Amino acid sequence: MTENVDTKAAKHFAGCEIKVEDTKFSGEVIEAEQKPKHFRQKRNKQKKFKIDPDALQRHSRGPAVSETGVKTNLFKRKLKQKEIYLQFSNEQAARTEILRNEEEGFMEAEEGECTAEYTQSQIVQNVDITSAAKRFNLNLGFGPYRMKYTKNGRHLLIGGRKGHVAAFDWITKRLHCEMNVTEEVVDVAWLHIETMYAIAQKNWVHFYDNQGTELHCVKQMNSVNRLEFLPYHFLLASGNEVGYLCWLDTSIGEMVSEYNTRLGPVRIMCQNPTNGVLCLAGSKGVVSMWSPSTREPLGKMLCHPTSISSIAVDPKGTYMATCGLDKSVKIWDVRSLSGPTIEYKIRMPAQHMAISQKGLLSLAMGNVCEVHKKPNYVSPSHAYITQKCDDFIHGMQFCPFEDVLGVTTRKGFQSLLVPGAGEANFDALEANPFQTKSQRRENEVRALLDKIPSEFIALDPAAIGQVDVPTFKEKIDAKKQLLYLKPPTVDFKRANKMKGKGGSANTAKVKKIVKNAKKREFVKEMKGIKQEIFREHKVQSTESAEDKPKHVLDRFKSKKRS
């Protein structure tokens, strides 16, 4: 701006001459003190901080929108301004990384050793006392157990096949409740807060609070095999023995959707936490992805030639790991349903898999639990940590925001230390392991207000924030439909008939005339459209040479070569 004004002023004065008169001043000249220079400094010239480009990349929401295609200068300018704002917010977010106060865990081996050799007891001896307390075993006698951590990783829910259910704060080891439901327990799931959880029992799904009081029994979900809770949608999803998938809205208690997948019993199910889609794996080696709004899978991937033994989705929603009975582990890019990016063989098929927040992959093979680090996915001989459990493993999960892997077996629960597994810095407004009661209540209200409608569950979670551009297929379909349009029905009403001007016969006549006129107009319009489409796609109109009646002598014409 200032430059503009200056040039304008210069132009303005360019025309006139400025005469400087020679003043004959003979007195003493006293020089005024020069103004300090900082007055002239530009105010907006702030000290530029150097920002780590990796951090910028981490916080980036994708490349800037290009100006091409924007027609007016005004909108171009607006777009540019918006990009500046976005860039600024990106920088600010990246700069906040210096405020984080925790560092990630890690484990390095001595020379000549490898980390897989270290036992849990060795790790416990070498870590601080609070971390050492996170390693514990629970020997329980109620059959194969299932388990879940809460979203903030503070609480643990375990359920044994023979009816034993316990919910506790596993860090302080404070028990919320412990009971025997006197029925088979198939799967367990926390609801949105740690005061409520759902248990899939022999027949139905039951809800309990942290005192062990039964709150609710959902008989619509029967003989359920697997439970998953989608915290942002407030949906409890279940897959059952017959192949039905159900989504129950736990905030209003309504069944959102319920249908048969026609894939047989649901045994292997997990959710993709970034878009809320359920991934089912079946005996045909196919992974299918389901949402409550469509009865057809959103996507299908043929992952293994044999049946699949386990799947797991990365918490960041980038990768999916599958393991088949062919003893191969494959890592897929789940965003584009493509891959496998990595594939390797293991000793025996893994019956369970889990991926940690930092990308560690753990495999349960019989009673052995192996954790692989990201670069070592490829060479299974170099596991990061190996642990032999006391019995066959029935479930496992990495604890969010902790370096801990929870493993349930036939004989109970084990908490294993896996340094470098969890995200060190949590966001207290998203998932806070240290939240107080009042914070929990406030967050519950906030989460309920932000509840995402179930219709938004789709493969691309960002679809709602993007411009709806019809795909090529949709465009073609729309054009195709034009070819089969029917003439519109004319709803004719004669306007204000004057008294004595024609009766019903006359009206009927007028009606017919109008109808015919409309029809003719429509036919004419359609003809134009059809010709346009044909011309565009260079299709010969069917009303050409073939339609002409054949002449007797046509048979002597030379045949055209197609």
Next chain:
Amino acid sequence: MKVKMISRNPDEYMRETKRDIHKVKRNYDPSLHPLESAREYVRALNATKLDRVFAKPFIGNLEGHKDGVSCFAKHPTSLSYLCSGSYDGGIHVWHLPTRTSIRSFVAHEGYVRGITYTPSAEHFLSVGDDKTVKVWKSQTDELDDIPVNTILSRTILTGISHHRSESIFATCGEVCSLWDETRNEPLKQLKWGVDTLHSIEFNPVETSLLASCASDRSIIFYDVRDANPLRKMVMTHRPNKISWNPMEAFNFTVANEDYNLYTFDSRRLKRPVKIHRDHISAVLDVDYSPTGKEFVSGSYDKTIRIYNAHKEHSREIYHTKRMQRVTCVGWCLDNKYIFSGSDEMNIRLWKARASEKIGALRPRERSALNYAETLKEKYAAHPQIRRIANHRQVPKYIYNNMKKHRIINEKEKKKEHNRRIHSKPGAVPFVPETRKKVIREHE
């Protein structure tokens, strides 16, 4: 072997006593905040709904006039005072925070046609149907109100406007006269044609420029320094009131008899920059917000509408059961309130943004509101959000008439189209709507 595990000291994450605020550690990593756009959309939807829930624009009314309110004058230096005149010649000075009349007196015989404050706010001037300009003290301790000065005019007076800084004011009537506060004779009289002028307005930025509306459907521009009027523009219908944009010196908006408002660029008077529709009866008054981004209009259809200066349709409509024909509107100089005077003797106070909270905001509250505002803007184009944001419950006669006018407009368009397709190509040319509104321009 080197091992480190995440081990958090609870003291760093939990408050020490219950009186402390909670320690909230943030991590803005996008991977920890899944489903970002869907959650933002839901928040934007909720914010839009809350906006409509809290939309209670009416603040109160100023009661005391014994006849319909005819004109206002905003105090130039204080937000607390408002001066208003009525059809019976009475003038009230209002104290807005207490909503009380602090002074009232009969100033003229017949209508009070216009009131204006002097720039120093020492005096205010009023003109009435009795052909006088009266100068009043704005602060007085005396009980009976006597004008400081009374100027008798030879011609009728219908409006008054004061220069932004100098001691010049202009009146309109049969002629446009320029007066000096210290003299009883006009400095200058400017005339173009024989028609009467009914409204006059000084430009607040280009201070020597004046515009007035004449009864021959024209708008005439004058320069205080010039001996003759500058320019004249004739429209299809009568302009009722003119308001200059206080931030863009060349733009002004005209309230017109044909139910529309027109924003013009005074450098290019051939066609309006924008036609503002939505009123269903003659628009009687218009006033710009001090930011120059919006303006308020009052109409004969008993409603007040708020327009963005660059948008065709209004963003807001205000109405009450009891409010009759709105004769004058004003936008408070702090950009927060709107005044409206109407036929049924009341002056009403409204909020300029219907759902805004009055009073001081705490920082967290303000940042939450700013966040909601940004989200609403970001997702404004989504159909559900747009529907909720645009919906207004209006009286039946407004609703029906709006529908009627929509049908009338469609009919006109259809008729023109039919005429075009049934005549020789080029015989019925395409003329944009804006081209039809100005008939001619004289220089």
